[in-house]
Amino acid sequence: MKRVLSLLLVVVMLLSMAACSKEAEKPATTPDAPAVAGNSGKVTIWAWDPNFNIAIMNEAKARYQKDNPNVEVEIVDIAKGDLEQKLHTNLASGVTAGLPDIVLIEDYNAQKYLQSYPGSFADLSGKVKHSDFVNYKVGLMTIDGKVYGVPFDTGxxxxxxxxxxxxxxxxxxxxxxxxxxxxxxxxxxxxxxxxxxxxxxxxxxxxxxxxxxxxxxxQWYFDKQGNIxxxxxxxxxxxxxxxxxxxxxxxxxxxxxxxxxxxxxxxxxxxxxxxxxxxxxxxxxxxxxxxxxxxxxxxxxxxxxxxxxxxxGGSSWYVLESSKNKDVAVDFLNKVYAGDNDFYQKILIDRGAVGSYMPAQGGASYAADDAFFGGQKVYTDxxxxxxxxxxINYGLYTYEADSAIFSVMPDVYSGALSVEDALKKAEDQLKNQIGK
Amino acid sequence: MERASKKSFIKIQNRYGWFFVSFALVLLGIFLIYPILNSLYLSTTSTKGIVQKSVGLTNYVKLFKDQMFLTALKNTFIFFIIQVPIMLLLALALASILNDKSIKLRGVFRTAIFLPAVTSLVAYTVLFKMMFSLDGFINTILMNLHIIKDPIPWLMHPFWARVTVIIAMTWRWTGYNMVFYLSGLQNIPDEIYEAAEIDGASKLQQFFHITLPMLKPIIVFTSIMSTIGTLQLFDEPMNLSQGGVTGSTTGPGNSLLTMSVYIYNLCFKFMPNFGYAATVSYVVVFIVATLSIIQFRLAGERK
Amino acid sequence: MKTKKIITRAFVYAFLIAAFVVSVFPFYWMLAGMTNNAIDVIKGKMTFGGQMINNLKVLITSHNLTGVLANSFKVSIATVIGTLLVSSMAAYGFEVYESKGRNRSYAIILLSMMVPFAALMIPLFRLIVRFGLLDNHLALIVTSLASVFLIFFFRQSFKSFPREIIQAARVDGAGEIRIFFSIVVPSMKSTYAAAAIYAFMTSWNAYLWPLIILQTDKQKTITLLISSMSSAYFPEYGVIMAAIVVATLPIIILFFALQSYFVQGMTGSVKQ
Missing domain, CATH: 3.40.190.10 (Periplasmic binding protein-like II)
Known part of the structure; x- marks a missing residue:
């Protein structure tokens, strides 16, 4: 009987702890935006792939902290599909407490996030010199003339x-x-x-x-106006x-x-x-x-x-509007990803990452010949x-279009549907799905 | 006098009843019922992320014109009708064999057959994709045995892709269901079997006349759980079909698209429409509930 | 008659051995995989290699294996103890003290189990944030204390518990709570063992919910670690296999430890 009671007690305790922490945590969720430009504070980053994006971000962190020792950078490694789930859940619930300061987003999805969650991402136009980046990458993060991210790797x-x-x-x-x-x-x-x-x-x-x-x-599955x-x-x-x-x-x-x-x-x-x-x-x-x-x-x-x-493929970095240290986050991306030429040489050699930052492409690593490729200067190429x-503006519905087309492809391979009929069928399906 | 004491007994009983269930009811009320009510409301909206508008019941109407949803519905039922009976019969057979005390090495067999259920999803996916690839283990064996002449395009053809998923599910969940049957079999006293043995009943007769009826509550339990599991089937089709760089469809020609995968796509892969996703979820609930009631009735159990 | 018996026996063993091989083979492959490097794993090498120490070293040093395992154990053990208590009590309440009100709430609970989790995620997430439990292991524990699955399972199992024993205990003057904890619980060991395995497995392998709730690497559980490792452009499969083996062992050990209860009949303990 005693044991039973103690077990019950544990349950009650757990429950009351839940209730208590509700009270205790409250002040933390109210954004009082300290955002001192003195470059201190904490920046949290979500990205995927420990051997690529995460490793590269760690390099960036080391470089930035050399000049800004008071900035704490936490890089969270989450699988790509998982990251998307997490980001959607956080953004859709309207709660900003769980969001990071910087997040990595795949280019095909960029417009979808920017348009589904208006006001959730920070406008970086004028804060980052976007003209230094390859044109097509910048186009993907632009809405109504406002540029929302810092371009990263190219595909x-x-x-x-x-x-x-x-x-x-x-x-x-x-x-x-x-x-x-x-x-x-x-x-x-x-x-x-x-x-x-x-x-x-x-x-x-x-x-x-x-x-x-x-x-x-x-060309794409959609025209320039976004129609199918x-x-x-x-x-x-x-x-x-x-x-x-x-x-x-x-x-x-x-x-x-x-x-x-x-x-x-x-x-x-x-x-x-x-x-x-x-x-x-x-x-x-x-x-x-x-x-x-x-x-x-x-x-x-x-x-x-x-x-x-x-x-x-290819992806880019985005800063969340809700970030408490937005200025530091932007400064971090700006100093390293939009300014550090040597950084791009290092990640190319170490990780084979080809950035979309054009000034870096005149660097020594890009001009090196690669013995694996029989001495070809592959990165120059x-x-x-x-x-x-x-x-290309991928628009909002690339994945929907993919899915519509590939659900008819088995019939195209087998000859049951002509190319024209198959595309007609896919188009109808897509129209029905996205309501256009 | 008699009546009064009986009444108070019932009253006390009732109080204890509520005491026993209270902890669970409070927790479920907060963490299950409240979110459900919330999402029921959501199912009457159409969302583009946080851009939300109320659409009443049109989501429910839209469903029946949605080709993708109908594909998902069809696929899910194919898996349900074929896979669940195969798996449960296999589990029942294994459990009753392994409950027989005269079988040697029972513990080893039990653990081994349960193993697939504990294997991590990642390992299981990588391995199955490898075994069922065109020049993989399975095709090699079948060709060496001269059962087939050309390799079977396991995950590349709509029909074979479904077969592969059914095999994978059966492999993973049979041992798991077996454990529930084994625990249920323990509640049947040995004396009943001993008596039947003396009466000259064969093992098979014992199985049909003792094991099956005594195990009925657990059989109902596993079949309802499997119904729910299959109608919410997600892991296997999602992971076995992860296609190359972009994963355009779930399986060749969307042959593995199930309702849960569709819900997932609506939330996280496509333009996020949480309202419509909630609608699809409630259709799943409706179907599962109907099937479960049928199963309860078939088993002759009171609700 | 004798030969027929032998033939049947032979069939039974053939069946068992086939099931054994099919079930164990993937596990063998995982073990082999953890001793090879990524390329060999992808190519489908089935024999043991010499990379095991190396893989384990990478796992421990660069992926913080010990911390991650500690998190998983903490959450799973707390969940198992809590949920066995809460769920079996509820099931007992529903089954033994049947009443209209409770049957109705039971039906609602059963029905709610059928709602796909994806539909509940966002409201539940909001709720947890409001409780201030974001990035907190408690959020994983409290939400799984009352498991509909286990309530259902326990209730189905309690159906075969002889009511006469409860009646007899009442006549002997035992209190209701005492009857449950000192008579019913001890005689349903096999049911509790199966439930414990289930609860531990579910909590240990939980993926979607921890993914959304846990925000920092410090709080990460083993499932999340394996998932993030395997989403790389070039996954280190040798290390991933090592992680999977490590992640699987606790469940297998638990199963080994508890399976003796499946062998023991309940009759003995009820009779005494």
Whole structure:
């Protein structure tokens, strides 16, 4: 009986503790905004990927604290999907107590956050010199002329290939520069014939490559006004057609999900990868393939206006309006991400991170040749391609559009639906969903 | 005199009844019922993040025109109808075998079969995707045994993707349900079996005439829990389908899109419409409640 | 007759061994994975390598494993003790002292279990913030003390508890609370054991709610650690596997420890 009572007591205690801390915590939630510009205080940052964004942020923190020893910086490592859940829950509940000062947001989602939660992010126009950054990145964080973030890494894309396999198939680097996707398929067939290797790992329900194809044509699932543009979008038709041709041509190793896709090139089973520059680290992880890789410009679609440069992914830093140390947070981003040239050289060497800060691209690290890529100055090449990436406003509904298109793709592959009919069906579905 | 004491007995009983349930009721009232009422209100709004407007019941009307929702509904039912019976029968069979004291190494088998339920979701996902890849373990074995000639496109074809998820779910949850059956079997006195043995009843007869009826409350429990679990199915389809760089659909052609994944997408992946997501949630509640009542009735249990 | 029995036995064992292999194989693979580096894990290497010490070292030094484990233990143990008490008491109240009012509230509770958590997250989050429990482990514990699942499970199990025993105890003059704690609880050990395993597992593996409530790395639980590690552009799978093995061990140990209760019949303890 005694034990029972003590257990009950524990429960009651727990409950009363809950009630007490309600009282105790109250003052802390009232924002009394100390925000002294004397650069002290605490800045909390949310980001994902311990070996990339987090590691880079730690470097930035070390640099900033050298001059501002009184600023405390806490970097919280949260998985990307988790971070989005957390951010949505916090923003949607209207409670600011749990929000960080700085948060990392993927470019495709930027407009969605900015427009869904108006007033939640700090306007940085005039506070950060945005003209120093690559144009397309700044466009993604702008609403009504106000710029809301500090651009970070780029997803400039490239056509990574195994020079040994392609040589065996009779191709030199010049043959692979500025090609179209049709040529790419032909090359793939030749590679298959001569080496027995598949051209690349390919996710049948992965929209990544379609985004690469579309952006190279300066088109998107939506027009510049944000209206759905699918059924009559020539670029999109060409992209869907390219997907169909690629699948039909037997040059792919079908993969499902990230790991299988990475394994496809790490294992040496495939000859190429077409994706964003952030994949460099994963390619280099297989050290035994050193010297066997090279990078060519991204293939383009056979559509008027298409260029051999595109983008996949990339993200930027945003400051929350509710931040108690907003000025310090902005100063931190400004000093390091919009001013420290040497920082960008260091993160490129250490982490393979290609920033979108243009003054840094004349630096020594960008000009270095890379033995893994047979001495090619890959980062010089990527910076060149980066400048040619068409500036696209992804709008609010990229993920919805992806989902609509890829729910009809199995029928496109099997031939049950023509490309036109499939796009019509996807467009109807999307219209119904987003109500436009 | 008699009546008075009976009345006071009932009164005292009633007081104790409330005492026993009070702690739980208070906690549930705060942390479950209140949020539910709050979200019911939310289901009559349409939100774009914090840009919120009241739309009355139009969300509920919109549902039936929403192709994506109908796909999710269909997929969820496919999983429910096929997976739950397979898993529960398997669990019941394993539990009754492992309850037999003459079986050797019972403890080892019990623990081993329970293992999948404790494996972390991350490990389980990575492993299953690897085993079921085109040149993975499963295809290699099946081809070496000459059961199939060409590799099965497990996670790349709508039909096979569903099969894979059903296999994965059965693998993960059978041992878990078995534990509840085992604990239930302990409440059946050995003497009943001994008596039946003497009467010459076979093991199978014992199972149908003793085990099943005695275990009924627990069977109802597991089947209702599995119904809820399957209709709220999220982990398996979400993780087994995580596609490449962008994860455009849930499984090939959205073949693995379940209602919970759709709710998740509406909140966190698409333009956040929490109001509409709440609406979808209440449809799930309605369906689960209906199915549960049917199961209670079938089992002949009072409410 | 004898041969038929032997054949049946053979089938039963074949079935058990098949179930054993299928169930254990992934676990073997996890163990092998923790001894390899990321690339080998991705390539599907199934044999043991020499990276185990290294992986564990990374886990402990750069991911603060001990602190994270301490958090998980703290939350899970408190939850298990609290929820077994609160939930089994409630179930007993509902089952033994049936009344219209309580049956009605029971039905409402059961129904509420069917609401997907995603729908409740935002209101619940607001509530916790109002209580000042953000980034506090208490927020994880108080919300799971009353588990509908466990109330339901306990009630279904109490259904088979012989009422005559309760009546007999009353005649002997035992109080209601005393009957519950010193007669009913001790004789339902297998039910409590199953419930403890369930409660521990749920709390230990909880993911969505801790994710939203816990804000700082200091408070992080093991599930959150594994999740953030595996979302990298290039996940360190060897280290992740080591983390998973470490995260799985406590549940397996608990299961081993409690499974003896599944073997022991309840008849003995009731009779005495």
């Amino acid at each position: 400039a894309s490239g056509f990574y290939y195994r020079s040994d396999y392609l040589e065996q198939a009779g191709y030199k680097h010049e043959d692979l520069v500025n090609i179209t996707w049709n040529q790419f398929i032909e090359i793939g067939k030749k590679v298959k014939e001569k080496t027995g290797k598949k051209m690349f790992g390919f996710g049948l329900d992965d929209g990544g490559l379609m985004r690469v194809m579309l952006q190279s044509t300066n 543009n699918m059924a009559n979008n020539e670029a999109l038709k060409a992209a869907v057609k390219a997907y169909k041709d690629i699948v039909a041509s037997d040059i792919i190793k079908p993969t499902s999900g990230w790991n299988e896709w990475v394994a496809a090139f790490n294992s040496g089973d495939t000859a190429a990868v077409v994706t964003g520059v952030w994949i460099t680290g994963s390619i280099k992880a297989e050290a035994s393939q050193s010297g066997k890789w090279k990078v060519a410009p991204t293939p383009r679609l056979d559509v008027a206006g298409a260029v051999n440069a595109s983008n996949l 990527f910076s060149e391609w980066m400048k040619k990436i068409p500036s």
